[in-house]
Amino acid sequence: MKQILPRLPSTLEENCSLNEILPSALAEEETLAGLHLKNQYFTGERLEKASFSQCILEGCRFPGCQMGQSEFVDVRFQRCDFSSCFLQGSYFSRCQFEDCKGIGTQLQDCTFKNVSFSCCNFELSAWDESRLFSVVLSQSNFSQSWLAECKWKDLSFSKCNFTKASFFHTSLKQLDFSDCNIEGIAVDIKDLAGMVVNTYQAAELAGLLGIKIKE
Numbered sequence: 001m002k003q004i005l006p007r008l009p010s011t012l013e014e015n016c017s018l019n020e021i022l023p024s025a026l027a028e029e030e031t032l033a034g035l036h037l038k039n040q041y042f043t044g045e046r047l048e049k050a051s052f053s054q055c056i057l058e059g060c061r062f063p064g065c066q067m068g069q070s071e072f073v074d075v076r077f078q079r080c081d082f083s084s085c086f087l088q089g090s091y092f093s094r095c096q097f098e099d100c101k102g103i104g105t106q107l108q109d110c111t112f113k114n115v116s117f118s119c120c121n122f123e124l125s126a127w128d129e130s131r132l133f134s135v136v137l138s139q140s141n142f143s144q145s146w147l148a149e150c151k152w153k154d155l156s157f158s159k160c161n162f163t164k165a166s167f168f169h170t171s172l173k174q175l176d177f178s179d180c181n182i183e184g185i186a187v188d189i190k191d192l193a194g195m196v197v198n199t200y201q202a203a204e205l206a207g208l209l210g211i212k213i214k215e
Contacts, residue, residue, distance in 0.1 A: 003136060004114040006074040006094045008054055012036035018060070026050060031071075143181075167191065177201065 018040040025032050031051040037060055044064040054074045061081040069089045076096045083103040093113045102122040110130045120140040127145065132152040143163040150170045157180050164184040172187065173194030182201055189208060197205065 003116055004094055004134070006054070006076050006096055008056065008074060008076065009034055012054075012056060014038070018042070022047065022050065 013034055014036045016035050016037060018037055019042075021032065024030075026047065026049065029049070029051075031053050032055065033053040034055070035052075036056045037058065039059040040057070041061045042065050043061070046066045047062070048066055048068050048070070050067055050070040052070075052072050052075050056076045056078065057080050058078040059080065060077075062085050063081060064084045065082075066086045067090065068086055070087060071091045072095050073091075073093045074095075075092075077098065077100050079099045080097075081101045082105045083101055084105065085102070086106045087110060088106055088108045090107070090110045092110065092115050095112075095115045097115070097117045097120050100117070100120045102120065102125050105122060105125045107130060108126055108128045110127070112130065112132045112135050114134045115132075116136040116138070117140050118136075118138045122145060123141050123143050125142065125145045127150060128148045130147075130150050132150060132155050134154040135152070136156050136158070137160050138158040139160065141161045142165055143161045145162070145165045147170055148166055148168040150167075152170075155175060157175065157177060159179050161181045162177070162185055163181050164186070165182075166186040168186060168188055169191065170187075171191050171194075173191075174196065176196040178196055178198040178201070182197070183204065187208070192205065192208070195205075
């Protein structure tokens with residue numbers, strides 16, 4: 001799948017303090033645009049409906065922040081931490097997540113369009129009822145995550161960890177998990193139809209169908 005990368009300007013404004021500009025932007029419902037934000041830190045704060053466009057966020061941390069219904073368009077996240085962050089109902093378009101952390105992050109009812117996650121850790125994250133269109137997940141950890149009732153189109157995985165992840169009521173048809181870890185996943189039997197797996201995984205999934213394989 002061809003990825004559409006964030007559309008970033010040739011130069012970005014640096015040395016900005018997010019602590020200084022974000023509160024007023026939230027109050028005025030303004031979009032923060034054309035910024036390269038480095039090592040910014042918020043914890044447990046209310047930042048709902050934040051809006052970022054054509055930005056790079058590098059080494060920024062938002063643990064436990066309330067960021068529901070936020071919007072990120074043409075944004076590259078590098079080594080950012082969204083652990084235990086609440087991002088329900090947010091919108092992501094042409095975004096890249098590189099080496100980011102989102103342990104326990106709440107991403108229910110979000111929309112992702114042309115988004116990639118590489119070398120990220122989103123263990124225990126929740127994606128229920130989200131929509132994923134042209135999304136690539138590679139070399140990332142989604143173990144014990146919830147991906148129930150998700151809708152997707154052009155979704156691909158590469159070398160990801162989905163150990164004990166839940167896919168209830170999410171169709172896995174044509175999704176290729178063959179180089180991923182899917183040990184102990186929870187899924188409706190009807191949603192297994194058309195799922196692409198390797199021989200070892202097929203033997204493990206047979207247990208969900210009540211089939212015993214004799215060696």
